[in-house]
Amino acid sequence: MKKITIDPITRLEGHGKIEIFLNDEGEVGNVYFQVPELRGFEKFCEGRPVEELPAITAKICGVCPGCHHMASGKAVDAVFGVEPPPTAKKLRELFYMAHFVHSHTAHFYALAAPDFVVGPYSPPTKRNILGVIEKVGKEIGKEVIKQRRFAQEIQALLGGHQTFVVMNIPGGVRRGLSNQERDDIVNKANGFIEFAKFTLKIFEDVVLKNNEYVDIILNGPYSLRLHSMGLVDSNNKVNFYDGKVRVVDTEGKELYKYSPGEYLDYVGEHVEPWSYLKFPFLKKIGWKGFVDGQSSGLYHATPLSRLNASDGMATPLAQKEYERMYSILGGKPVHATLAMHWARLVELLYSAERCLELASDPDITGKELRASIGPIPGEGVGIVEAQRGTLTHHYWTDEKGIVTKVNLIVGTTNNHAPICMSIKKAAEGLIKKGVEVTDGVLNMIEMAFRAYDPCFSCATHCLPGEMPIILEIREPDGQLLKRLVRD
């Protein structure tokens, strides 16, 4: 059995590793996506005062600290049995929209764009953010960095610091917004909308007008028929901060819609001995292994699954883009993995529009920032949509609010099994007997998991933004047959 190792592919609460085993015919036998990192937040949060958890759990991921801070803040509210006043809720969501603008922008330009703007078959040295800038112009590169900075500045203003977020306190937020600060955010949000429209235009011009790319998206080995999960508001429109979790099946029919407190009835986690990360599945269907299709218990929790699981977007421009995407891709639901990039841009536009809506809301500069606290019920669940999937925090405390137990189901974790399967499918489609495994093949395999923006790609938001890969094909005795380096 030959073994191909892609190690480290990096970040996902640590690092990641892909093992591709070839059978004696030179075809793909099996693929394992392993997460070698564990830190154990579920255990060491025990004994802490529960109000400290929004800041502590933000350290699960320094790339999406705001997501953990929000899910945690909501779980803490529930532990105390309080509902934040309207101003506090809107300030939290405003922060959260800036968080989405920052993350989705970085992902598209640093990670996704190199494959499409520069091209999947272009030389590896050009297939990075610098190559994108070269192609679209340095001015646009500067604009990307500027918009990302603006989004970070809004988070820092509301959260104390953009990474070490200290915004939430039980029943509300620690800091309000002045009129002047509000005006500044309104200006920035207007800029975000223009920038999101511009980004969709790039996607249109570069990807959609290129038949070859559209063919890769729709017909490449990048499709997985799984159920779709996403948070929706009372009108079944996409919402990132609040609502119910809706799951639709592979045909788009609603399977479940549950409140955060009910998640244990719907989601289970499977354990494998070869990865420190667990494998969530739909409990009512059960763990059926690494299989797709209507009878599978696996689901996607991604930008695309959020759109699949909803009836639309709550803002006008994003709704138009939502309709356009599904009309071009042949209706709902879409299972093409690479369409996640498009869905992410629809969400970018929504985040920008919602940012402006919230900043323009008269409540946003209100002075009532905290609800008063009564007796402590001692158990609470908080769910938000992280950029990389539905995020669940569940806490139990004693009567003083000291944590006794913690359970977490983290964004990318939802997609652990689907990522394994997407890589396998891409590898199977691309590595065949007699076909030379070239750098281009490597990149095409890599594109399968890059679409998920799994947390390791968060880190790839750094320059030059290209995930390096080394692929080794070895004989069963470990002797190196072939080594490919893509730097």
Added chain:
Amino acid sequence: MEEQKPKLKMAVYWAAACGGCCVSVLDVHEQLFDVTAAADLVFWPIALDTKYEDVEKMPDKHIDLTLFNGAIRNSENEHLAKLLRKKSKLLVAYGSCSHMGGIPGLANLSSKEDILRRVFEECESVSNPDNIRPVPEYKIKEGMLEIPEFYNDVRSLSQVVDVDYFIPGCPPQTERLVEVFTAIVTGAELPAIGSVVGADTKAQCEECTRKKSENKKIKKFYRPWEIKDDGETCFLEQGVICMGPATRAGCGHRCIKGNAPCRGCYGPPPGVADPGAKMMSAIASIVDEKEPGEISRVIEDIADPAGYFYRFSMPVSLIRRKVL
């Protein structure tokens, strides 16, 4: 000639970390173009040719500067710490986890067994009837799958290898990184080996923007949600635990600006060996009681002192870990 000076060879590596330190590097924003003009990144798993084996092939001291973030939690972290020490002229512990163990260091309040049992067997969403746990080596029909060994203890970088400098913070302030980076690039004289750089020499309180009064005494400690913070008065004077007295300044008071008390991510100021010991004396000095018994009663109100005093520093503290 200035422009003929070879570019700095730089590496960035994360061990048990969250990625926030890497984001802090990216948060140089538009200055990113200046950084890439002054330094060649020779190893950065998130961005470059990443194979560990290529680092192994480098001559010793090949890398001018390595920013190492993250704690030492497993066998892979330890291996890379030793490897990068050998290959680097300057090894910098970057950020709280590498500096002191950081938030992952709180795991020293439990054991490896406690963590694995909770995560893989007890968690309420887990469905694991056979009590399977991840193991370092697992044989499958196609061959062997390996993952690093999860250690019982979390350690800081300097508990594993010699460290040249420490840049504190969770994450470090980007502006301070730029200062240190500029000093190294321009060949400015650097402080003594083993120093904390990119931070101030005073305690947080000395630079804090909140109002302090002389000889203020308190009779009770509160949790942050039990008081109505006025947004202006020293947290300790309002009876809320704030790590300011036992923490080095230099972060720009970012938590204070967000109306949250300090939690000590910059580590103790110069001359303070243990932040917990320092906090105990700071607290004793503001308690408005004379009798030792009464002082104890007031101090007992503090929930989770270990978690407050050693939030970022458990592995390097006098306690180091909970004896289990």
